[in-house]
Amino acid sequence: MAKKRTPQERSADPAAQQMIIRAEELGIKTAFDRADDMAPCNIGGSGMCCKQCGMGPCRLTKEGQVGVCGATIDTIQARNLVRAISAGSAAHSDHGRDMAFTLKAAANGEAEGYYIRDVAKLRTVASYYDIEIEGRAPEEIANDLADLYIAQFGQQTGEVVPVIRAPEKRQKIWREQNVIPRGVDREVVEALHRTHIGDDQDAVHILNHAIRTGLADGWAGSMIATDVSD
Numbered sequence: 546m547a548k549k550r551t552p553q554e555r556s557a558d559p560a561a562q563q564m565i566i567r568a569e570e571l572g573i574k575t576a577f578d579r580a581d582d583m584a585p586c587n588i589g590g591s592g593m594c595c596k597q598c599g600m601g602p603c604r605l606t607k608e609g610q611v612g613v614c615g616a617t618i619d620t621i622q623a624r625n626l627v628r629a630i631s632a633g634s635a636a637h638s639d640h641g642r643d644m645a646f647t648l649k650a651a652a653n654g655e656a657e658g659y660y661i662r663d664v665a666k667l668r669t670v671a672s673y674y675d676i677e678i679e680g681r682a683p684e685e686i687a688n689d690l691a692d693l694y695i696a697q698f699g700q701q702t703g704e705v706v707p708v709i710r711a712p713e714k715r716q717k718i719w720r721e722q723n724v725i726p727r728g729v730d731r732e733v734v735e736a737l738h739r740t741h742i743g744d745d746q747d748a749v750h751i752l753n754h755a756i757r758t759g760l761a762d763g764w765a766g767s768m769i770a771t772d773v774s775d
């Protein structure tokens with residue numbers, strides 16, 4: 546069993562330390578207790594384990610060893626990383642999707658209790674995408690913006706639109722590297738496809754898609770959520 550850490554070792558935040566002490570007084574187990582009780586697996590913790598298919602799990606502990614399917618340690622670690630990125634991208638982005646649908650519902654009077662609170666922000670964001678704002682009601686603008694944002698999830702080709710808000714120099718680098726996401730769902734699905742047994746075995750190629758999938762989160766799904774709700 547790993548050593549039990551003090552509240553100060555568990556968190557640098559004084560408020561969190563107080564909560565940890567109080568939970569202990571009440572006999573409530575927290576994630577800190579469970580982490581101290583469970584030593585991580587050395588092989589899994591080092592990313593040397595693959596369980597992407599039923600022929601595994603494959604544990605690569607020796608130099609030059611490959612999995613049953615022939616995957617090298619580089620391939621396995623790249624696959625594990627892109628799958629983790631995909632899960633994060635999906636979690637953040639699905640929240641963004643719901644925010645976009647909520648915006649659409651609010652614009653059409655179908656979301657009781659929700660309303661457009663910051664019209665100035667709505668007009669600013671709509672302007673980034675050349676959505677007409679002059680002489681239009683906030684609800685009309687919001688409806689168009691919601692449609693545009695909803696489309697970013699299922700878009701199959703091209704580029705997700707929020708990337709035009711990145712510095713031009715950065716956009717140029719992304720285009721040269723071919724990592725601008727086409728659509729949020731497309732990149733997450735492709736990440737899972739590529740990392741399935743018998744598909745992409747090239748670690749660099751897989752990592753290239755990891756960047757694309759991460760950008761789909763930061764420059765589409767998460768940005769949409771932030772635009773609508775923050």
Ligand code: SF4
Pocket residue numbers: 595596597598599600601602603612613614615616621741742
């Ligand atoms: S994908 Fe390859 S390395 Fe991973 S569990 Fe299956 S056989 Fe093993």
